[in-house]
Amino acid sequence: MNPDPRRALLAAWLLTTGLLLAGPAAAEPPAEPAADAEPTLQIEGFTAHVTGEDGRPTHRLQGSRLREYDRDAVQFIDDPELDLLDQQGLNWTWRAPRAAHQPDRELLHTFGHTRGVRxxxxxxxxxxxxxRDVRVALDTRLTTSSASSTLEQPGLFQRGTGLRADPQADTIELLAEVYTLYSDLPQEDRPE
Known part of the structure; x- marks a missing residue:
């Protein structure tokens, strides 16, 4: 009995579509280690300057403490500050109370309230x-979150659920339940 080629094609299409839909945003952040776990590496007050293949700086990651529990594994960072750099200098800065850095996957997951400034x-x-709980792909700069998010620019305030910021495409999107307010009043003159 010969397998139906249409079934194989359909199965391949479903698998590919599922992987594309799940994509990078579906990656779960690493679980924090148990409170009694001993780190194999701990650094207080660190700054890491990262360059691309061309030798130009791509990003800078700093924090008050870095803990790693297995060699070349996830690094847990207190008070992380991530500066994404481009050819003209600083492009974005992201801050949070804690983060998990996965150097081998070029990912940074923040935990808790996260503020990004361009x-x-x-x-x-x-x-x-x-x-909250933002995921930054350090290679593509794609930044995502499924949490409630706000965006502020001069004359614009948006609130919504879900976030997708792509510096390479120069796009920022709030994904659902978006409320938008336009105003030509300066921020300090707006009613609360």
């Missing part, structure tokens, strides 16, 4: 994002 540059306005 500074004003040339024609680009300053942007501030507030969210």
């Amino acid at each position: 500074p004003e540059r040339n024609e680009r306005v300053r942007t501030v994002i507030e969210s």
